[in-house]
Amino acid sequence: MRLSDDRISHIAHLIFDAVWKDDLVDFTDENKALLEIKKVITGFLRVEDDADSAARDKIRSLSRGVPEGSREWDILYKKYFEEEVSKKGFGF
Numbered sequence: 456m457r458l459s460d461d462r463i464s465h466i467a468h469l470i471f472d473a474v475w476k477d478d479l480v481d482f483t484d485e486n487k488a489l490l491e492i493k494k495v496i497t498g499f500l501r502v503e504d505d506a507d508s509a510a511r512d513k514i515r516s517l518s519r520g521v522p523e524g525s526r527e528w529d530i531l532y533k534k535y536f537e538e539e540v541s542k543k544g545f546g547f
Contacts, residue, residue, distance in 0.1 A: 458500060467492040499545070506539035 482488040513535045521528045
C-alpha cells in the first residue's frame with residue numbers, strides 16, 4: 456500500500472466532510488461512517504497493489520525477457536494491470 460494510515464484517515468475525513476457539506480448524506484454514526492470510508496479506500500489500494508504485482512509477475516514470466524522501462528514493457532504492464540483490476544470489478 457502506498458499511503459500511510461494517517462494519509463488514508465485524512466482522505467477519509469475529506470470525503471466525509473464533502474459528502475456531509477453537500478447534504479448528500481446524514482450520518483447517524485460519524486465514527487462508523489469514517490471507518491467504512493477508510494475500509495473502502497484501503498480495499499481499493501489493496502486491489503491496485505495486487506494488480507501491480509500480478510502484472511509485473513506476468514511480464515517477468517515471459518520467455519523473451521522484456522526490460523522494464525521499455526515501450527513494450529509499458530504496454531504489457533498497462534494491459535496486464537487493467538486485466539487484473541477488471542477481474543476484481545474495478546475499471547480504469
